Amino acid sequence: MTTSVTAGAVLDDQRPDDRRARGGIRGRYGQALRSGKGAAGLGLVLLIVLIAVLAPLFLPYGEYEQGPDALLAPTGHHLLGTDEVGRDLLARLLAGTRVDLVVTLIAVPISAAVGTLLGLLGMLSRWVGALFQRIFDVLLGVPAVILGVGVAIAVTPGMESVIIAIVLVTMPVFGRQAGSALAGQLPLDYVAAAEVLGFPRRRVMMRHVLPNIIDVIFVRIAVVMAQAITVEGGLSVIGLGIQSPQPSLGSMIKDGSAYLLSVPLYALMPVAVVVLLVVGYTMLSDALNQAVLRK
């Protein structure tokens, strides 16, 4: 008994992947962020976050505040002009960006955690694991917008329904990734060693397999954030996402596309923010793929 406990402690401690190789500015994540592409991607995303959070402090108008002038062209007072009920478009753009950031930053970590755990269930029971992999396959086959419409039927459209939709759309990505990573780990010696020592499978799963596959999950998060932004956009554009008067990038594109002729910036500015966010996340994801997974 004593020997097994000691051996267990040794095994628990021994990460095939030295921690220092990952963390810190000299580690592989640091290397990804110092590469041109990674720095540019992260910089772009952080810049948008900073502007969306800090700029409203300097704005004279709130995002719901209606003024006397509707559909105004950009002026010194309204830098981007005003919408159809005289609200300041810059204030709404910044608030809409914050809504998108909040929704995706809540949904994606939930999706990553739940998806990874469900993907690793194959460790505990082959049958349950296979069942979830099959469910993920089916979910991946259904178009994201269609899934979102399904959610909008069961849950009144709004921030909650969009968060649920993003989780449903992106969870299978993590689930499949964890499932296939698990399949790669199962034949390895350390799993057999833990088995021989009589460890409970849950401990092997959480303390040995999970740390070994966590990199492939982390790296995926960047690209899934980009996908999450497009899910919010798509759902709000068809009117089943964030609901007026609450602004979001998607709902501004929906409302603004009616005024492309008179106030083109109304729709084009949120379009630009979506593109910048997606490009930023994609560049970050490419850099992480290269440095962390050495692909």
Next chain:
Amino acid sequence: MTRYVLRRLVGAIAVLFVVSIVVFSLLRLAPGDPASVLAGPDATPNVVAAIRHELGLDRSPFLQYFSWLGDLFTGNLGMSYTIHRPISELIGQRFGSTLQLTVAAAILMVVFGVLMGVMLATSRFRVVRQVIDWLATVSLALPPFVSGVILIFVFAVVWGVLPSGGDASMITDTGDALRRLILPSVAMALPGAPVIARLLATEMRRSRDQEFVLTAMAKGASLRWITWRHVVPNSLGPAVIEVGIRIGHLLGGAVVAEAIFARAGLGSLLVQSVETRDYLLAQVLLLLAIAAAIIAQLAAELVIATVDPRIRLGAKE
């Protein structure tokens, strides 16, 4: 082969069955009672109860599900209770518009994807490869609602060369109908084409090193002939699977594209049915969309299995 087809078919039917249960239950989870929505805010409880009875909502969910499933199989889709027309008639009216859009988008996606892929794999000029690679990264960032707005702004508002949306009859007014198809189908094809191009290019680089290419060269075939006749067909595998998945996903894109380009198709009917809580209509359309996605994926798997015996015989790599 027959065994493989049967296995996939049974699998797909089982999935569809489960999906139908989920879609059906979704509508029972929905907030608000369809009968009271239909009856309006001033209706007496008696009227609401009568409508509930008429819609069959007072029966057990189990019975409701099976009678709905039975109706689906006999082609009796029921009446839309907000538009007051048979659902089959509504779908019939809208089907053409969505079909044209998805077919046009699928063709553009495959043509662009293959052309870009071949150029990416064969071009001698670094610039060409870099431009295509860069285009691929950018268009990945362009979901239909983003590219749609940009296309409308550039081609309809600034240059005024193409209509910004709507649809026309393909039969009586073919030219106008085609013109109205261009922008939405390009918007839908944009995100898929570069993915197909990259898959094809990677596979082409791999198969170019194989001996049949050397043999063909030794026999004096031209480079263009070798590329299109030998290398491309041998490299289609992953791209075909991706095309199947993408075509299934085009239907989701159609929902968004129809909203942006103001087309009266099945996608806008689905959105309208959800907004008006027309549950009978919504559940049929939702099931239809998911079924189409599953069938497109199945078709791609079967195509690739006929081409590649390793897959249908279940060989592991």
